Amino acid sequence: MRISVPATSANLGPGFDSLGLAISLYNQVVIRPSKFHSVSLRGEGSNNPMLKDNNMFIAIFNDFYFNLAKKKRNFRFEFTNEVPLSRGLGSSSAVIVSAIASAYAIEGVKLEKEKLLNLALAYENHPDNITPAVMGGFNVASVQDNEVKSIRKELPRFLKAVVVIPNRPISTQLARKALPFKYSKEDTIFNIAHSSLLTAAFMTENWEMLKTASKDIVHQKYRMKQMPELFDVQKTALNNGALMSTLSGSGSTLFSLCYKEDSQRIESSLKKRFPHFRVLTRNFDNSGVRIED
Ligand SMILES: Nc1ncnc2c1ncn2[C@@H]1O[C@H](COP(=O)(O)OP(=O)(O)O)[C@@H](O)[C@H]1O
Ligand SMILES: N[C@@H](CCOP(=O)(O)O)C(=O)O
Numbered sequence: 472m473r474i475s476v477p478a479t480s481a482n483l484g485p486g487f488d489s490l491g492l493a494i495s496l497y498n499q500v501v502i503r504p505s506k507f508h509s510v511s512l513r514g515e516g517s518n519n520p521m522l523k524d525n526n527m528f529i530a531i532f533n534d535f536y537f538n539l540a541k542k543k544r545n546f547r548f549e550f551t552n553e554v555p556l557s558r559g560l561g562s563s564s565a566v567i568v569s570a571i572a573s574a575y576a577i578e579g580v581k582l583e584k585e586k587l588l589n590l591a592l593a594y595e596n597h598p599d600n601i602t603p604a605v606m607g608g609f610n611v612a613s614v615q616d617n618e619v620k621s622i623r624k625e626l627p628r629f630l631k632a633v634v635v636i637p638n639r640p641i642s643t644q645l646a647r648k649a650l651p652f653k654y655s656k657e658d659t660i661f662n663i664a665h666s667s668l669l670t671a672a673f674m675t676e677n678w679e680m681l682k683t684a685s686k687d688i689v690h691q692k693y694r695m696k697q698m699p700e701l702f703d704v705q706k707t708a709l710n711n712g713a714l715m716s717t718l719s720g721s722g723s724t725l726f727s728l729c730y731k732e733d734s735q736r737i738e739s740s741l742k743k744r745f746p747h748f749r750v751l752t753r754n755f756d757n758s759g760v761r762i763e764d
Contacts, residue, residue, distance in 0.1 A: 472576055473763045475499040476569045477607065477756035478554040479561035480632070480726040481599035484685035484717040485665035491561075491599035492609040493756040494632045494726075496553045498565045500528070502573055505547040515552040515562070522550075527563070528570045531594065535574030546577075557640035559720035564600035567591045568760050576762045584759070588619045600720060607759035609673045624674055626755035631734040633713065635704050635741055636749040637723040646694050646721030654689055662689045678714050681728065685715035694722050700745065701725055707744055711737045 478496040482488070498515075510529070516522045529548065537543060554562045571590050575582040584605050591601040598612035598619045612621035669684035671677070695701040695718055704725045708716040712733035719726035729737055734752045741750045 473499060473501045474569045474573045476565040476604050476760045479564060479600045479603045481720040483669060485662045485669060485687040487690050488597040488599055489612055491603040493603040493607045493759060495754040495756045498554045498569060499551045500569060501549040502577055503547045505545050508545045509547045511549045513551045515555045528566045531567060531570035532574050535571055539574060539578040539580055555636055557642055558636050559722045559724040561600035561604055561720060564595055564604045567594040568601055568604045572760050572762060592619055605759045607757045611670050625757045629731050630755060631729055631731050632753045632755060633727045633729060633734055633737050634751050635725045635745060637698060638747055639723060641722040643721045649693050650690055658688050662687060681715040685717055691718045694718055698723055704745060707741055708737055711740045713737055
């Protein structure tokens with residue numbers, strides 16, 4: 472059985488803890504019943520011993536598998552990871568979503584995407600990464616009574632994601648602590664207005680509105696201060712034709728959305744100016760988590 476989950480970019484500027492989209496960069500795991508437990512790792516995190524010995528995927532998978540099957544069983548797990556760790560591209564959501572989906576699939580129990588989302592919420596209590604990881608596309612999500620309420624929109628092929636992945640991580644937990652404890656009425660109104668406008672722009676495919684609508688004053692500046700080059704990355708992307716450029720999740724990646732015909736220029740100007748950072752251009756993913764026999 473093969474399970475793949477896309478990377479995600481959360482917040483999209485003003486939509487803190489609510490907006491997110493899926494990017495065609497995947498973590499994949501192949502799972503087979505086996506006499507002994509074994510793990511192989513390729514790609515992102517493969518040089519991290521923690522992922523072999525104390526792997527969050529395996530812990531979540533085992534819990535769900537035991538609850539469903541009422542017995543323990545050994546498996547071989549072959550991970551091929553494209554989602555970098557702690558770079559704001561939703562690596563933890565990818566792990567949570569794929570571990571839960573895998574346990575159900577291997578036990579042959581049907582799991583609706585809405586239920587998967589609510590189960591994942593117990594591990595990541597904001598829905599902006601888990602929702603696009605499960606559903607694909609652009610998603611608006613909120614949580615009510617421990618349930619995710621979300622609306623999704625597919626993203627067209629003529630739009631591309633250009634991501635600049637710094638060589639240093641930012642932990643989501645610490646990046647959340649860097650935020651102010653309270654916000655003024657003015658700042659709150661600013662973000663609500665921009666988040667609403669951004670949502671409307673995605674839903675009505677008004678791509679030219681994204682630049683104005685993606686402005687945020689509640690989280691990016693506080694987080695980007697930890698890596699001041701990110702302000703320059705954002706400016707470079709926007710000056711070279713990006714429709715929007717925002718801190719991806721809690722960072723450290725900077726996400727830009729652009730028309731396909733501008734993506735090459737944006738990518739090469741970013742590569743030239745930031746040779747020590749990784750710059751990738753990808754399509755958007757409209758499928759979310761996928762399971763194949
Ligand atoms: N492929 C993976 N396998 C196992 N655990 C992972 C994997 N990717 C991420 N994690 C876990 O998630 C943590 C990163 O989560 P977080 O700081 O929220 O970063 P991100 O912004 O990438 O979601 C890692 O420290 C690790 O514990
Ligand atoms: N809304 C969250 C999103 C965190 O995303 P991640 O990819 O950095 O885990 C936040 O901004 O804290």
